[in-house]
Amino acid sequence: MVAITSQFIVRARAIILDAGELLVVRHAHNPSYAALPGGHIDFGESPRACIERELYEELGVHPTIGRLLYVNTFTLEQAGIPTQPVEFFFEVTNTVDFRTLGASRSHAHELAAVEWVAVGDPVTILPARIAADHAAGLLLSDEPRFIIN
DSSP states (O other): OOOOOOEEEEEEEEEOEETTEEEEEEETTEEEEEEOSEEEOOTTOOHHHHHHHHHHHHHSOOOOEEEEEEEEEOOEEETTEEEEEEEEEEEESOGGGGGSOOSOOTTGGGEEEEEEEOTTOOOOBSSHHHHHHHHTTOOOOSSOEEEEO
16 A cells, blocks of 8 residues: 555635625535635546536536636645645636525535625635635636635
């Protein structure tokens, strides 16, 4: 058996922005901060397919995927193993559909809350760059941006 000395985790997340409000989720395992909905990309799965699957599983809504807006990477230690998540953030364009969650939410138990956050709301959103760009009205762009921590 080979010991794991480091690992990559690849995720896809959705930026759902409607009337200036950003849709965020709080995960059941740590609801102290808000994140953008999405999750781990399965082996052989594309980032877009991942978002489609994850949003339907968690929120019960089929998304219309738009532009790639951000790529985020950072390092941490997870269970004693150096880990580098890589996250792709895509725009979702059918934002109003997410104002009402669907009935088919097979993975709703993974979430402690689903919230719409307006600029100025006292919510900690990670990654911090997403929160800062939301506050500045800069989330949507024609060029992907890179966040490296």
